[in-house]
Amino acid sequence: MQYEAVIGMEVHVEIxxxxxxxxxxxxxxxxxxxxxxxxxxxxxxxxxPVLNRxxxxxxxxxxxxxxxTISRWSKMDRKxxxxxxxxxxxxxxxxxxxxxxxxxxxxxxxxxxxRIGITRAHMEEDTARNVHTLGGxxxxxxxxxxxxxxxEIVTEPDIRSADEAYAYLTExxxxxxxxxxxxxxxxxGSLRAEANISVRPVGTTSFGTKTExxxxxxxxxxxxxxxxEIKRQIKTLNEGGAVMQETRGWxxxxxxxxxxxxxxxxxxxxxxxxxxxxxxxxxAAWEQGVAESLPELPQAxxxxxAKDYGLSAYDAQVITASQDYADYFETVxxxxxxxxxxxxxxxxxxxxxxxxxxxxxxxGLITPSHLSNMLKLIExxxxxxxxxxxxxxxxxxxxxxxxxxxxxxxLLQISDxxxxxxxxRRILADNPKQTAEFRAGKEQVLGFFVGxxxxxxxxxxxxxxxxxILRRExxx
Amino acid sequence: MTxxxxxxxxxxxxxxxxxxxxxxxxxxxxxxxxxxxxxxVQAYTQVWRSEALAQAEAVDRKAASGQALGPxxxxxxxxxxxxxxxxxxxxxxxxILKGFKSPYDAHVVQNxxxxxxxxxxxxxxxxxxxGSSTENSSIQRTCNPWNLNCVPGGSSGGSxxxxxSDCAALSLGSDTGGSIRxxxxxxxxxxxxxxxxxxxxxxxxxxxxxxxxxxxxxxDVRDAALALNVISGRDPLDATSANLPVPDYTxxxxxxxxxxxxxxxxxYFTEDLNAEMRGLIQNAVEVMKxxxxxxxxxxxxxxxxxxxxxxxxxxxxxxxxxxxxDGVRYGFRHPGAQTLQEMYHLTKTEGFxxxxxxxxxxxxxxxxxxxxxxxxxxxxxVRTLIKQDFDRAFEQCDVIITPTSPTAAFEFGxxxxxxxxxxxxxxxxxxxxxxxxxGISVPCGLTAAGLPAGLQILGRVFEEAAILRxxxxxxxxxxxxxxxxxxA
Ligand SMILES: [Zn+2]
Numbered sequence: 001m002q003y004e005a006v007i008g009m010e011v012h013v014e015i016x017x018x019x020x021x022x023x024x025x026x027x028x029x030x031x032x033x034x035x036x037x038x039x040x041x042x043x044x045x046x047x048x049p050v051l052n053r054x055x056x057x058x059x060x061x062x063x064x065x066x067x068x069t070i071s072r073w074s075k076m077d078r079k080x081x082x083x084x085x086x087x088x089x090x091x092x093x094x095x096x097x098x099x100x101x102x103x104x105x106x107x108x109x110x111x112x113x114x115r116i117g118i119t120r121a122h123m124e125e126d127t128a129r130n131v132h133t134l135g136g137x138x139x140x141x142x143x144x145x146x147x148x149x150x151x152e153i154v155t156e157p158d159i160r161s162a163d164e165a166y167a168y169l170t171e172x173x174x175x176x177x178x179x180x181x182x183x184x185x186x187x188x189g190s191l192r193a194e195a196n197i198s199v200r201p202v203g204t205t206s207f208g209t210k211t212e213x214x215x216x217x218x219x220x221x222x223x224x225x226x227x228x229e230i231k232r233q234i235k236t237l238n239e240g241g242a243v244m245q246e247t248r249g250w251x252x253x254x255x256x257x258x259x260x261x262x263x264x265x266x267x268x269x270x271x272x273x274x275x276x277x278x279x280x281x282x283x284a285a286w287e288q289g290v291a292e293s294l295p296e297l298p299q300a301x302x303x304x305x306a307k308d309y310g311l312s313a314y315d316a317q318v319i320t321a322s323q324d325y326a327d328y329f330e331t332v333x334x335x336x337x338x339x340x341x342x343x344x345x346x347x348x349x350x351x352x353x354x355x356x357x358x359x360x361x362x363x364g365l366i367t368p369s370h371l372s373n374m375l376k377l378i379e380x381x382x383x384x385x386x387x388x389x390x391x392x393x394x395x396x397x398x399x400x401x402x403x404x405x406x407x408x409x410x411l412l413q414i415s416d417x418x419x420x421x422x423x424x425r426r427i428l429a430d431n432p433k434q435t436a437e438f439r440a441g442k443e444q445v446l447g448f449f450v451g452x453x454x455x456x457x458x459x460x461x462x463x464x465x466x467x468x469i470l471r472r473e474x475x476x
Numbered sequence: 477m478t479x480x481x482x483x484x485x486x487x488x489x490x491x492x493x494x495x496x497x498x499x500x501x502x503x504x505x506x507x508x509x510x511x512x513x514x515x516x517v518q519a520y521t522q523v524w525r526s527e528a529l530a531q532a533e534a535v536d537r538k539a540a541s542g543q544a545l546g547p548x549x550x551x552x553x554x555x556x557x558x559x560x561x562x563x564x565x566x567x568x569x570x571x572i573l574k575g576f577k578s579p580y581d582a583h584v585v586q587n588x589x590x591x592x593x594x595x596x597x598x599x600x601x602x603x604x605x606x607g608s609s610t611e612n613s614s615i616q617r618t619c620n621p622w623n624l625n626c627v628p629g630g631s632s633g634g635s636x637x638x639x640x641s642d643c644a645a646l647s648l649g650s651d652t653g654g655s656i657r658x659x660x661x662x663x664x665x666x667x668x669x670x671x672x673x674x675x676x677x678x679x680x681x682x683x684x685x686x687x688x689x690x691x692x693x694x695x696d697v698r699d700a701a702l703a704l705n706v707i708s709g710r711d712p713l714d715a716t717s718a719n720l721p722v723p724d725y726t727x728x729x730x731x732x733x734x735x736x737x738x739x740x741x742x743x744y745f746t747e748d749l750n751a752e753m754r755g756l757i758q759n760a761v762e763v764m765k766x767x768x769x770x771x772x773x774x775x776x777x778x779x780x781x782x783x784x785x786x787x788x789x790x791x792x793x794x795x796x797x798x799x800x801x802d803g804v805r806y807g808f809r810h811p812g813a814q815t816l817q818e819m820y821h822l823t824k825t826e827g828f829x830x831x832x833x834x835x836x837x838x839x840x841x842x843x844x845x846x847x848x849x850x851x852x853x854x855x856x857x858v859r860t861l862i863k864q865d866f867d868r869a870f871e872q873c874d875v876i877i878t879p880t881s882p883t884a885a886f887e888f889g890x891x892x893x894x895x896x897x898x899x900x901x902x903x904x905x906x907x908x909x910x911x912x913x914x915g916i917s918v919p920c921g922l923t924a925a926g927l928p929a930g931l932q933i934l935g936r937v938f939e940e941a942a943i944l945r946x947x948x949x950x951x952x953x954x955x956x957x958x959x960x961x962x963x964a
Contacts, residue, residue: 039580043800045573045681046560046582050715078796080843082820089799141804270843272852275685275793277715 002202003237005230006210007159007195009168013151013182014126014190015058021125021149022049022092029188033131033142041147043087048276051076051123055149056099056280058181059123060290062151063100065175065297066118070287074099076123076274081267084139085127087146095271098122099280105155105175106299107167116168117156126150151181157196157207162226169193169219174298178323186218193222198243199233208233209243213257216250225250229257301326309339318347324362331368337375345371349389353396365399366392374402386459387411415462417469420453423461424469427452438474446470480505482960485551485645485699492550495539499532499550503594506552510596510643513963518618519628519637521557522564523597528552531594538592546592547706553588554599554644556635557615559690560679561585563595568681569613570603572801572808572827582679583714584648584690584707591706596644599634603829604798605655605683607631608901611892612831620663621961622927626885629659629901632693636663639693641963646703647693652683653786654880654905656691657917661880661930664919664958666947667693668700669905671937672912673718675704676711682797684790685716687909697918697948701725704940720938728941729948734768736946739873741776744904753879756921756929760877760950767949774869774876778861782907783899785862788842788855789910795839801827834895859910866911870936875946878904880917880930904932914940918947921956928958 020027023040040047063070077095100121106113128146132139153172159165173184173191184191193216198208213229216222233243248257296304298320305316305326320326329346333339346361350371354364374391377383383391383406394405406412414420427449428435438445446467453466480488480502491497507525514520535550555561558568560578567573581589588595602612610618610633618633620626621641628637632649636659639647649656651669660667668691675690682688692703708722740761745754761771803809803823810822828836842851869876881901891898908915913934920931931950935943 039578042805044579044806045566045568045576045800046558046578046679048678048714048716050713080796080799082799082802084802084804084816087800087805088796089802090796268845270795270840270845270848272792272796272843272848275716276682 001238003199003234004202005160005226006157006198006200006207007161007165007226008157009155009159009165010194010196011153011169011172012192013062013153013176013184015055015149015151016180016182016190017052017054017058017149019052020147021052021055021123022147025147027148029144029190031144033140033144036144037146041087042143049092049274051277051280052149055123056282057290058179059099059121059151060282060287061179061294062153062176062181063103063121064287064291064294065179066100066103066105066121066153068100068103068118068121070282071097071099071101071280072283073097073279073281075279076277077271078274080270083127084141085130085146087128087143091125091127092274092277093124094122099282105168105171107164107171109164109167114164116158116164119154119156121151121153124150124152162223162230165195165226166219166223169222171298173219174321178295178298180295193219195222195226195229197226197229197233199230199237209245211243211245211257212247213250214247214260217252221250221252224252224255225257228255232257295323305329309333309343311339311343315340315343315347319343324360328361328368332372332375335368335372337372338379341375341378342371345375345392349392350396353393357396364396366395370395370399370401377402377406381413381415381462382406383411383413384459384463387413411460413462414457414460415465417465420461420465420469421473423453423456424449424466424473427456428473435474479509481509481642481645483645484695485548486702488551488645489545489547489549489702492535492539493545497550499535499539499592499594500529502550503528503532503552503596506596506643506645509641513621513641514643516619516624516963517621517637517641517643518616519599519634519641519643520554520596521567521569521598521600521615521634524563524595527563528594528596531589535592535594546590547702548588548591548593548646551593551645552596553593554596554635554638554647555585556632556647556649557598557601558605558650558681558683559585559598559648560681561595561598564598566598566681567615568604569601569615570801570828570832571614572823574614574808576807578679580679583676583711585679587707588648593646593706599638599644599647601634601649602631602655603832604681604794605631605650605652605688606794606831606835608654608658608898609886609888609891610634610659611888612829614829617888620885620927621963622664623885623925625887626927627662627888629662629881629885631655631659632667633659633663635693636660636665636667639663639665639695640961642960645695646699648690648703648707649693650680650683650688650690651905651909652687652689652790653909654902656693657905657915657930657932658881658902660693660917661919661932662885662928664928664961665693665695666697666700666916666918666951667691667930668704668916668940668944669908669914670704670708670940671718671914672909673716674914674938674940675707676709676714676717678711678713682793684793685797686793687786687790689909697916697944697951698726698729700916701729701944701948704944718938723941725941725944728945730945731949731952732767733764733946733949736768736875736942737770737772737873738764738946739772739774739869739876741779741869741876741878742773743776743779744878749879749882752923753882753929756923757877757879757931760920760931760954763950763954764877764946767953769946772873774872776862776865776869776907778858778865779907781858782862782910783903785855785858785910786902786906787838787899788851789859791835791839792843792852793839795836795843798828798832798836803827831895862907863911866907866913866934874935874939874942876934878932878934880904880932884923884925884927884929908934913937914943916943916947918951919956919958920950920954922958
C-alpha cells in the first residue's frame with residue numbers, strides 16, 4: 001500500500017524581551033543558577049504576575065508575519081500540573097483564546113510555493129530547569145529560565161514530508177529573526193520544535209495514530225527524525241502492526257527514534273482563566289502600530305533582490321538567509337558595485353574566510369565599503385580578480401582599505417602596453433621551440449606563454465592586454 | 477481621661493501631630509494592653525515589641541524635626557497572618573508556612589509604613605482564610621472579647637478581636653466571602669471590604685484571587701475611611717488594581733443621609749432571619765430614615781445561589797493558588813519522603829489542615845475534565861446573574877442594607893462538625909465578593925446575650941464614599957450604648 005505522511009509542528013520560541021514575561025528579571029541566558037530570579041518568578045506567597053507589554057508587541061508582530069488574525073480580546077489561563085520545574089505548580093499560558101489565530105506560512109516545495117496553515121500562536125511562561133548532576137542523590141532547580149517569555153506556534157497537519165518540515169522550520173526561523181523577536185538558537189533552547197507524525201494510505205482523509213517526536217537539537221535532526229519515523233510507521237503497518245500513540249526521542253548517534261513516554265491516561269490540566277491578570281485587549285490602533293513597524297520579510301526581500309539586482313533565485317535565497325547578510329549585500333549593491341559580483345564574492349571567498357574564522361559577516365573587519373571598493377578596483381582594471389583574492393584575505397586580517405593594500409604591496413595591475421611588450425618579446429625570444437609550435441598551429445601553447453608572462457610579472461599583468469600583445473607579436 | 481489604647485486612630489494621629497503625646501507613648505500603651513488582655517483573647521500570633529517601638533521612635537524623631545507626618549502617624553496597627561511582611565513570619569496560620577519569612581512587604585504594608593503607622597505584630601486567622609470562626613488556625617484559638625467562650629468570627633478573627641479588645645487601633649484583614657465584615661460584626665467593630673481592585677493584593681497570600689480584597693478593621697467609621705485613604709490606589713504590581721483616582725474618603729462623612737436611598741432586599745428579611753436580628757436592623761432603618769434616607773424594597777433574586785457559586789469559584793481558584801506549597805522552595809517539607817511523589821503527598825497531607833484539604837479537593841474536582849462545564853462554568857454564569865441583580869438594584873437605591881451575619885457570635889465547636897452550617901455564616905456577605913462591590917459592617921447593638929450585632933451596608937463599585945457616609949451617619953445617630961467588652 002502507498003502511504004503518505006501527515007505532520008504538524010509545534011514550535012516553542014523564546015521571545016527576546018529584556019525582562020521575563022511576568023516580572024522584571026533579566027532574560028539573560030548565561031547567568032549563574034538562580035541569579036535572575038525574584039519573588040514573582042520564584043512563586044513566593046502573595047506575588048502576582050504582570051504581563052510584559054513588549055511580549056505582547058513581539059507576539060503580535062510574529063502573528064502578523066505569519067498572516068494570523070490578532071485576537072481583539074484574549075486572556076491568559078492557568079494550566080495545572082505538579083512538577084518541580086514550575087514555581088507555582090501551574091503554568092500561565094493561553095488555552096481557548098490565544099493571541100494569534102488562523103494564519104499561514106509559505107514554503108518552497110519542488111520549486112513551487114506551498115502554504116502551511118498556522119492554527120494558533122499563544123503566549124506562555126517557560127519553566128525552570130531541573131538539574132540532576134549535583135550528586136549525593138540530590139536534584140536542584142535553576143529558576144533563571146522560569147518565567148522566560150515563550151510563544152508557541154502550532155501548525156495545521158499540512159506538512160507531508162521531512163523536507164517540508166525542514167523548509168517550514170527554516171522559513172519560520174528566518175521570519176522570526178527578521179522580526180527581531182527571537183534569536184531562534186536551537187542549541188541554547190530558544191527554539192524548540194516538536195513534530196506530530198502519522199501516516200495514512202494515500203487517498204484517505206482520516207488521520208492515523210500519531211507519535212510526537214521531541215527534544216531534537218537541530219533542524220537537520222528534526223528532518224532525519226521525521227524521515228526515520230515515517231519509515232518506521234509504514235514498516236510497522238506493512239507488517240500488520242499498529243502505531244502506538246507515544247512521545248519519542250531522537251538518538252542522533254544511532255539515527256533512530258525511541259520510545260520516551262507511552263501515552264498516559266490523558267493529562268487533565270484543569271485549565272481556567274488566570275484571575276490575577278486582566279484580559280488582553282488589542283485594539284485596531286495597537287495592531288496597526290505593530291504592523292507599521294514590521295520590517296521587510298524574507299520572502300519579499302528575496303523577490304526584490306532577484307528583480308532589482310538581477311540575482312538568481314538561488315543567490316537571492318542565500319543572500320537573504322539572515323537580515324545582516326542581506327543588509328550587507330544591499331549596502332554594497334547600493335554603493336554602485338556590480339550586484340552580481342558582490343553576491344559572488346560574498347557567497348564565495350568572503351564566506352569561506354568567515355566560516356574559517358567562525359565569524360558572522362557583521363562582525364568581520366571587511367565592511368560593505370571594503371568590499372565595494374575592492375569590486376570597483378577590479379572593474380576599472382586596477383587589479384585582477386586573482387590579485388583581488390589576496391587583497392580580500394589581507395582586508396579580512398588587517399581591516400585596511402583595498403586601495404592601501406594595493407599601494408603598499410605594489411599589486412597594481414600592469415596595464416602599460418610598452419612595458420608588457422618588452423616582457424612578451426623577451427619570453428618569445430627565450431622560448432623559440434614553443435614559438436615555432438604556435439606558428440605551426442598549436443594554439444594551446446598560448447596558455448604556456450600567458451603563464452610565463454604572469455610569472456614574470458608576479459601576476460600583475462593585465463590578462464586581456466597580455467593576450468592582445470601575444471597574438472600581435474606571434475602574428476596570429 | 478480614657479487611656480490611649482481606647483482611643484480611635486484619628487484621635488491618636490491628631491494628638492501625635494499636635495505633639496500632645498509621643499508615638500512611643502502610644503505604642504507602649506498598646507503593648508501594655510496586649511500584655512494585659514491578649515492572654516485571654518489570643519488575637520496576636522506575633523508581637524513585634526522592639527520593631528514597633530523603633531518605628532514609633534522614628535515617627536517621634538520625624539515630628540521633632542518638624543517634618544510633615546503621615547496620615548496614620550503613630551497609629552498602632554495589627555496585620556492578618558496572610559499579609560507579607562519583612563518583619564516576623566508570614567504563616568497564613570498554616571503549618572505548611574510555619575517559620576516562613578517573606579522577602580518583601582505587601583503593598584498595603586508599604587503604604588502603612590509610608591503613612592507612619594506603627595506595626596504591632598500579626599494576628600490570628602483561619603488557615604489560608606478558609607473559615608468563619610478562626611477555629612481553623614494551626615497556631616492558636618482566638619476568643620471573642622465579648623465572651624471568651626465564643627468565636628470571634630473569621631477568617632480575620634484575630635484582626636477583629638485585636639481591635640475590639642483595644643489591642644490595636646486599626647487592623648488589616650482580607651475578605652473573600654465575608655472574612656472582614658463577619659468577624660467585625662461578631663466582635664463589635666467596623667469592618668470594610670473595598671471594591672475588588674480598589675486595594676492592591678500584591679503581598680496578600682491568595683485564597684481566591686478573583687474574590688480576595690484587603691480592608692481595614694477600626695473602632696469607628698472615620699478610621700475606616702482614614703485607613704482606606706492610605707491603602708487604596710493603583711499598584712503596577714497588581715494588574716487587577718484599578719487605575720482610578722483615590723478620593724479623600726473622610727470628606728464623604730457628612731453626618732447625615734439626605735438624598736440617599738436605602739434598599740432592603742426582600743429575600744433577606746424573611747422568616748428565616750431571627751427576630752432579634754430583625755429587630756436590630758429595623759431600629760437601624762428608623763435611624764436612617766430620621767437622618768433623611770429614603771428606604772425602599774429591592775430584590776436580589778439570585779442571591780440564594782451565592783453560597784453554592786462561591787464554594788465552586790473560590791475553591792477552584794484556591795486549588796491552584798495553594799498548589800505552590802509543595803515543600804520544594806520554602807515552608808514545610810516532610811522529612812520522611814523518599815521520592816518526589818512522596819514529598820508532595822506527605823508535605824501536603826501533614827502541612828495543610830482539614831478544611832484547607834477539603835477545599836483543595838473540592839476545587840480540583842470542579843475544574844476536572846467532564847465536570848468543568850457543569851460546575852465551574854455554570855458558577856461563572858450564575859456569578860454574572862448575581863452581579864446583574866446588584867446592577868438592577870442600584871438603579872433604585874444608592875446603598876443596600878442587610879444583617880452582616882445571621883447570628884451573633886457562637887460558641888467554640890458549635891459549627892465545626894458541619895461545614896455547610898459554617899458556610900452559611902456568610903450567606904449575607906458572600907454575594908458582595910461575587911459582585912465585586914464594596915461593603916461595610918458597622919455595629920448595630922447588642923443581643924440579649926450581650927453579644928454585638930452588625931449592620932451591613934453595600935454600595936456600587938468604587939462608591940466606598942457612599943457606604944462610608946451612610947455608616948458614619950448611622951453610627952453618629954444610633955444612640956446605642958454599645959460599651960466595651962468587659963475584659964479587664
Ligand atoms: Zn523574576
